[in-house]
Amino acid sequence: MLLHGLCKPLLRSSEQYAKKNYKALRIDERRKMEAVPVINMALAEGDAAKLVRDACMGPGFFYVENHGVDSQLINETFSQTKKLFSLPLEEKKRLLADKNNRGWTPYQEETLDPAVQKQGDTKEGFYFGREVPADSPEALKPLHGPNQWPEESLMPGLRDTYQQYFEELRALGMRLLRLLALALDLPPLYFHPYFEPPMIMLRPLHYSGVISDPGEGIFGAGAHTDYGMLTILATDEVPGLQIRQNGKWTHVSPRNGAFIINLGDMVERWTNGSFKSTLHRVINTTGSERYSIAYFFEPCFDAVVECLPQCCGGDNPPRYPPTTAGQHLLDKYAATHAGYTGPTTATIVM
Ligand SMILES: O=C(O)CCC(=O)C(=O)O
Numbered sequence: 001m002l003l004h005g006l007c008k009p010l011l012r013s014s015e016q017y018a019k020k021n022y023k024a025l026r027i028d029e030r031r032k033m034e035a036v037p038v039i040n041m042a043l044a045e046g047d048a049a050k051l052v053r054d055a056c057m058g059p060g061f062f063y064v065e066n067h068g069v070d071s072q073l074i075n076e077t078f079s080q081t082k083k084l085f086s087l088p089l090e091e092k093k094r095l096l097a098d099k100n101n102r103g104w105t106p107y108q109e110e111t112l113d114p115a116v117q118k119q120g121d122t123k124e125g126f127y128f129g130r131e132v133p134a135d136s137p138e139a140l141k142p143l144h145g146p147n148q149w150p151e152e153s154l155m156p157g158l159r160d161t162y163q164q165y166f167e168e169l170r171a172l173g174m175r176l177l178r179l180l181a182l183a184l185d186l187p188p189l190y191f192h193p194y195f196e197p198p199m200i201m202l203r204p205l206h207y208s209g210v211i212s213d214p215g216e217g218i219f220g221a222g223a224h225t226d227y228g229m230l231t232i233l234a235t236d237e238v239p240g241l242q243i244r245q246n247g248k249w250t251h252v253s254p255r256n257g258a259f260i261i262n263l264g265d266m267v268e269r270w271t272n273g274s275f276k277s278t279l280h281r282v283i284n285t286t287g288s289e290r291y292s293i294a295y296f297f298e299p300c301f302d303a304v305v306e307c308l309p310q311c312c313g314g315d316n317p318p319r320y321p322p323t324t325a326g327q328h329l330l331d332k333y334a335a336t337h338a339g340y341t342g343p344t345t346a347t348i349v350m
Pocket residue numbers: 203205221226233235240241280281282292293294
């Protein structure tokens with residue numbers, strides 16, 4: 001009840017936002033609507049939260065600067081990632097994604113927009129999750145278990161570097177959760193219990209030099225929304241990411257020293273669409289290879305995700321039925337990964 005009135009202004013301003021006649025706006029106003037804002041994480045939390053709120057109701061994407069993650073660590077993570085993808089094919093085949101969807105996903109194995117694409121995404125990737133020992137009770141859950149690491153002698157330091165990156169971004173993810181809660185006028189720790197522990201997937205990606213041809217259904221990554229709560233994306237200097245805004249595709253350029261943050265489907269479901277899980281894709285226009293590292297920060301497997309009470313009411317019924325974070329991920333992985341061999345329902349096999 002306490003929270004009931006607080007989502008009303010959110011809904012009102014989101015409707016006004018949608019109803020504004022885009023074409024009638026001055027060019028500077030349009031730019032403001034289109035731009036992916038840069039949020040300085042060194043700002044006072046309340047001020048940053050206001051900017052997060054605008055970004056979440058607008059593009060659903062924002063950059064973060066002064067995020068506290070060591071730039072040397074980011075550089076080292078990229079340099080290890082390039083070496084990882086340069087391993088001989090037979091070594092990568094040994095690491096093929098397992099039933100927990102951890103490991104290597106070969107070139108074109110994933111098709112993010114099956115309705116439109118004529119071939120798989122022109123990229124390869126790896127999934128590394130939060131490390132879960134095989135004998136831990138958590139390993140009974142789908143998507144949980146040990147990672148598939150290459151031999152240390154083949155990739156010296158990779159595991160340590162990724163582990164450190166994992167932990168630093170986990171802390172950043174937790175700070176972003178506070179900002180999201182404050183942006184919704186909720187207590188800062190509102191989402192934290194849903195992340196004890198989080199599901200995390202670190203996803204290094206390597207795009208080939210194949211030029212995309214949307215008319216022919218050829219994409220670096222087909223149009224999709226992200227499935228979870230937050231994505232913390234690092235990219236190299238090669239452009240390619242585009243987001244769907246106001247009926248057209250807009251570039252989101254690489255920005256030195258910044259992460260690109262976007263909201264996933266869980267946030268859209270929790271807020272009944274007030275905060276956006278925005279459609280995006282990757283297009284190769286240059287013929288250059290491209291590397292990016294996505295960090296998917298999700299609620300725990302069993303977390304129930306349903307409309308927040310203050311985001312729905314008689315005149316605004318929930319747009320999505322309740323689901324669990326785990327079931328939503330399983331549905332999406334099964335639909336988009338040709339090599340997915342795990343369960344498709346969230347029941348735990350004992
Ligand atoms: O590589 C990128 O810039 C975006 C990757 C992406 O959207 C994803 O992995 O979900």
